[in-house]
Amino acid sequence: MRHAFVSPPHVCHICATVPDAYLAGREWLCGDSLSLADFGVAAPLMYSERLNLPLAQYQHLLAWQATKATPIPA
Structure with missing residues (x-):
């Protein structure tokens, strides 16, 4: 089974x-x-700045x- 790589910005979106x-x-x-x-949503968002997640549009x-x-x- 092949797994496609999904880039972090796409996963974030x-x-x-x-x-x-x-x-x-x-x-x-x-x-x-x-x-x-x-x-459940707040917990991973604690790391959004540290990970430089592209969240500006949300x-x-x-x-x-x-x-x-x-x-x-x-």
């Missing part, structure tokens, strides 16, 4: 397009409050990351 579109009209990824879905995702995917008080 595939993984960022859906949550970005979904967040266009919502505050949270699933329901009306913080959920496991938010943690304004809804970036806004959500800046406002919702920040440290939550205990």
